[in-house]
Amino acid sequence: DAKTTQPPSMDCAEGRAANLPCNHSTISGNEYVYWYRQIHSQGPQYIIHGLKNNETNEMASLIITEDRKSSTLILPHATLRDTAVYYCIVRVAHHKAAGNKLTFGGGTRVLVKP
Amino acid sequence: SAVISQKPSRDICQRGTSLTIQCQVDSQVTMMFWYRQQPGQSLTLIATANQGSEATYESGFVIDKFPISRPNLTFSTLTVSNMSPEDSSIYLCSVIAYEQYFGPGTRLTVT
Numbered sequence: 001d002a003k004t005t006q007p008p009s010m011d012c013a014e015g016r017a018a019n020l021p022c023n024h025s026t027i028s029g030n031e032y033v034y035w036y037r038q039i040h041s042q043g044p045q046y047i048i049h050g051l052k053n054n055e056t057n058e059m060a061s062l063i064i065t066e067d068r069k070s071s072t073l074i075l076p077h078a079t080l081r082d083t084a085v086y087y088c089i090v091r092v093a094h095h096k097a098a099g100n101k102l103t104f105g106g107g108t109r110v111l112v113k114p
Numbered sequence: 115s116a117v118i119s120q121k122p123s124r125d126i127c128q129r130g131t132s133l134t135i136q137c138q139v140d141s142q143v144t145m146m147f148w149y150r151q152q153p154g155q156s157l158t159l160i161a162t163a164n165q166g167s168e169a170t171y172e173s174g175f176v177i178d179k180f181p182i183s184r185p186n187l188t189f190s191t192l193t194v195s196n197m198s199p200e201d202s203s204i205y206l207c208s209v210i211a212y213e214q215y216f217g218p219g220t221r222l223t224v225t
Contacts, residue, residue, distance in 0.1 A: 043118075043206050043216030044157065087156070101147070102214055104157040 004088045009109040018075040020108055022088030025069040032093050033064055034102070035073045037084040044087065044104075047073065078112045085109050116141055116209050118217035126223045127197055134193045135220045137207030142187035147208040148180070151219070157206065163190050197224045 005023040012018040024033065035047040048055055048062045050071075055062045061074040075082055087107040117140040127133050137146070148160040160180055161171045169182040183191045194201050202224045207217040 041219075043208075043218050046213045046215065049213075101159055101162070102157075102208075103159065106156055 004090060004105050006086075006088050006105065006108045008106060009111070011111045011113055012075075012078050014080060014112055014114050015077055018078040018082065018110060018112070020073040020075075020086050020088075020110065021070065022073070023070045024088070024090045027068050027090050030092055031090045033062065033068075033071045034089045034091060035060070035062065036087045036089065036102075036104075037082075038087070038107070039081075039084040047086075080112050080114065083110060083112045115213075116143060116211035116215045118207055118209060118215060120205075120207055120217040120220050122220060123218065124221040124223075126225060129198050129224055131197055132193055132195045133197065133222060134191050135205055135207075135222075137190045137192070137217055139188045139209050139211075141211060143209040143211050144187065145210040146184060146190050147214075148182065148190075148192045149206040149208060149216075151204040151206065153202070160192070160205075194222065197222075199224045 032049050032051050034049040036044040037047055038044045047059050048057055050062045050064050052064055052068055062071060064071045085107040087104050089102055119138045121136045125133055144164060146163045149157045150160050151157045159172050160175045161169045161182055163169045163182045163184040165184050165187050179195050181193045192205060202222060204219040204221050206219045209215055
């Protein structure tokens with residue numbers, strides 16, 4: 001799996017948008033960008049994933065650059081409950097025979113402040 | 115989605131003993147994984163456990179230390195054998211049910 005680079009930590013203000021960057025310059029054509037988060041003392045939680053188009057769901061938006069070498073996860077209105085470690089992971093989609101494994105990097109520790 | 119439960123949620127064990135962690139899923143899943151998260155660290159994959167076949171271990175993890183059972187499509191166990199303080203970690207079960215989901219983890223402290 002391709003590696004990702006994320007800032008180790010960032011703060012954001014409650015109610016404001018949180019923009020979490022991720023670099024994945026060695027991503028392959030068949031690899032997706034996945035985002036998970038881990039709230040303290042819980043298992044990781046799936047947020048969103050995408051291949052090359054921007055994606056949005058009830059939790060977040062994912063913006064992937066045209067060259068697919070980087071992406072940004074956007075939490076539109078951060079709340080205190082969004083404080084967590086956010087992991088950006090690239091991998092072949094789950095239903096493929098190879099590359100099913102999720103490999104976690106260091107992630108970004110996000111602290112939402114009142 | 116898949117709802118995953120793990121037992122025990124936490125335990126304190128003495129070195130040299132073994133602990134078996136159970137993972138129960140509310141639906142049948144083919145692919146199941148076991149991860150370890152050492153204090154302050156990210157998650158590391160221990161092994162992939164598919165029903166009907168031997169578990170596949172990642173580099174640095176061996177079956178004698180982390181034997182895994184996968185008797186059916188909704189259940190798996192991970193045993194941490196001959197424990198030492200270095201095994202103190204959170205152990206997480208994970209499954210693929212369209213997306214990949216994680217259990218709440220088992221927090222193990224070895225004294």
